[in-house]
Amino acid sequence: MIDKYQFRQILAAFSAGLSILTVGCFIGWTSPTLEKLDLTKEQKSLLASIHEVGHLISPIPAGLSIDRHGRLPCLILSGVLTVIGWVIIIMTRNLYHLYFSRFLFGITMGITFTVVPTYVGEILDTNIRGVCFTLLPLFLNSGHLVEFVLGPLVSYDTFAYLNIIVPIVFLMSCFFLFESPYYYIYVNNDRKANDIFRRIKPSYNYNEIKQSIKIVKYNNYENVKILVSKCMNRNFLCVVLLNVVQRFSGMSAMVAFSHHILQNNIYSIVFSVIVLFFSLVSTLVISRVSRRKLLLLSCLGCCLSHLFSCVITWLHYNNILHFTYDYNFMLFTSICVYASIYSIGLGPMPNILQGELLPLDLRGIGSCLCSIVFTVASFTVTNLFLKVNSLFINFLIYSLNCLIGFIVFYIYLINTDNKELYEIHHNFDGVEKKRDDNEAEPEVSKHST
Template sequence: MFRSRALFRQYFAAAIATLSVMMAGTSMGWPSPVLRLFKENPNHLLPNETFIQMTSDQSSWVVSIIELGNLVTPIPFGFLVDSVGRKPCLLTTGPLYIISWLLVIFTKHVYVLYVVRFMQGLAMGIVFTVAPMYIGEIAGAKCRGALSTFFIGMLNTGILLEYLVGPFVDYDTLAYVSLVIPVVFLMTFIWMPESPYFLIMKERDLDAKKSLYWLRGGREASSDKINLELYNMKQDVEKEMKLSFDFMDIISTPANRRSLLIVQIVAVADVISGMSAVLPYASSTFARTEGAWITPDQCTLLLGVLVFLSTFPTAFLVDRTGRRPLLLVSCFGSGISQLTAGTYYLLTENYKMNLTPINWLPFTSITCFAVIYSIGLGPLVPTLQGEFFPSNTRGLAGGVTTITLTVISFLVMKMYQVIIDHYGVYLNYYIYSVGCIVCGVLVYFIIPESKGKTFAQIQDELNSHIAHKSKRKEEKKQTKIEASNKKAEIERNNKVENKIEA
């Protein structure tokens, strides 16, 4: 599988780092089995004949309040990641998840669940800001795309774990299973190297060389190649760090502004597709299908398995087909799938049509959406986030991206149940469909390809695009001036001729 020790070590470090993403996945997948069991059989869910009473509105808060926590940490950690390092920031997520799962185990009240979900959101904000940066900076240019897919792969693994275990164990056991992941993360990630880019930024060249030496295979690595890569890294970092940086530089310089626009378009497409609401409400949504061929829990479990499996071809495709084709297929394919699911629910719930012969359609449509999402929109937000921002803005710009994801995700998750109560579940899927198609059009016209390019090459192309655009604008302006002057000259000549004739 691995052509060299260097490749193995980069994959291994990325896998350990993304255990933090798996922790986030468990917190995303946890509501689906838990909320449905609260509604259907609460005494089975909790020991000692106790249960947590929860209204429809409270359940929507339990699902969505995680995004409020996710809103708090990205900007502070966007600064901290450049002062204390990528590794220490990522390590702070372990204790937050450990405490949150212990609260789930030892307390049984809906308001404590609000606190739990908020804490998990705090940790998720750190993970989504720091993990893509760490993975992008430890990876070589040729395998960066594949390593970046670890993010969505481990996220889906965490979700799948909850779907696999949740229907078959009680409330406390599910929390104990979830607790194992942050414990393993803390025990393993502490031994991983810090990002060589960060160490160079802090002028710790010897530590950067040690980090790069380990990541590129240790004794197997050529000393000349290590020194050359380290030299190129230093050149890139020095070039980027020479630029004075404050918060407004994210939007004030043309290249940074374009980078931010590119990543925000993909981030918006990621969330407006509806995945953040589809997963936690999966069991409840599938339960709406009358006469379904399998149970809602089986549907949810199969959905989780297919989403998980779909991440593997992505790791193969992202550095072969490129980012743009996968994004386009994902946007338009997701839009069609969501439109199909929405139409089914519109006809069955609002128009009371009997569609029992095709009651497999909503599960098939939602599963197709989830799989198509997982080959493009899901994995490529962290990939592009790690690629398009220069070193001096990467931390803070990553925080801004996480906030974009969080705000829209909170609205999508909170409004899912509200829209169902007032209009019907179909409208959610129609909104997601329109959002996907609009974002697909934006991807086609705005987002460039970054496959196989170094950070420096990507920044050079962004700057050359800006320069080319400015040149074209100047040429158009000059053409207009020349045309205006020519027109004025013709008018003057005509006036002179008219006077002579008169």
């Protein structure tokens, strides 16, 4: 039963999640819009992927800013930049201006993906943390669906006017947000930290949390050295690799070029609806199935669905599968199977594990490094999709990527289910001897805190 304190937590997580909705909108904007613009294949590829350049450079300042200035100011900045980007799109169709607006969107994306998982992970109780984390990809996929549905139906200008509404609503919702109490602990403002904890977690043990976190005041260079020294820690490596595996499963390319792949507006809309529906299903599944087991099943399912897509595209290219209708429908079905499996496990899991596994004293720099890895992988997948010019090769890469992810996570990933953040971080340097999904507590060899 959700009490008034958890309701406040969920409301804050929902408001922060609206920033993810704005990201979903500007990512999905290219799919129906590129067909309306007279551009070459290279220009389309760059317009669809150039936001990743902004995404690449923004996580480092965002990661430093959330520890220096707080989580909430960074979220507000992301909303302001998104509004500016849509204003540029409304005012012009000049290609270089569009590049710049997409670049601003990328900066917003980097800030959002760095700040929101950290913020949401810090304010939520353990019993609702996993469920609420799955709302983040739900917001992202809702943005994609809005673009796929409205894009083909309205003009370029009307489409931009509709899109600018979303970040404005998000900025208005920021009035209901509060700063993370963990930030106030970090800056030694005990009074404000206690005030917020009393509002959202009245049963907290402040001294235990603060003692367990053991915040160390290092400069940014020393924080990087600490993180590098821990890079062989399997928990951190799993968070980094998970971002790579998620992106190289191909979802970013399918969202950006769904009309090109499926060659049918109805198929594109159905694809987006399936992603959204199973993102909603994941909110029900995540609290009932262990994180590790769900991720492994999702990686394996995505691998098999991409392998099937790889086979049918090879048959089609070699004129073995003769009927175009059969090929298009089979490819659409295979992609939808992938989308459903991805949305339940592989899609939401990076946000969940990043928010849970990174310790507070390294969360800013750790989140920005994860975001950089995410960005490079996403840019590579999106930019190369049209240049490879072969669905067979693309699907083969996606399938092998998911297989590698399955093997690595099976060997190294631990469970975080029903653990407080300070319990997880207490074992950041530990080696868990058991990998049983039902184990109560990991066994460690040494402690980082």
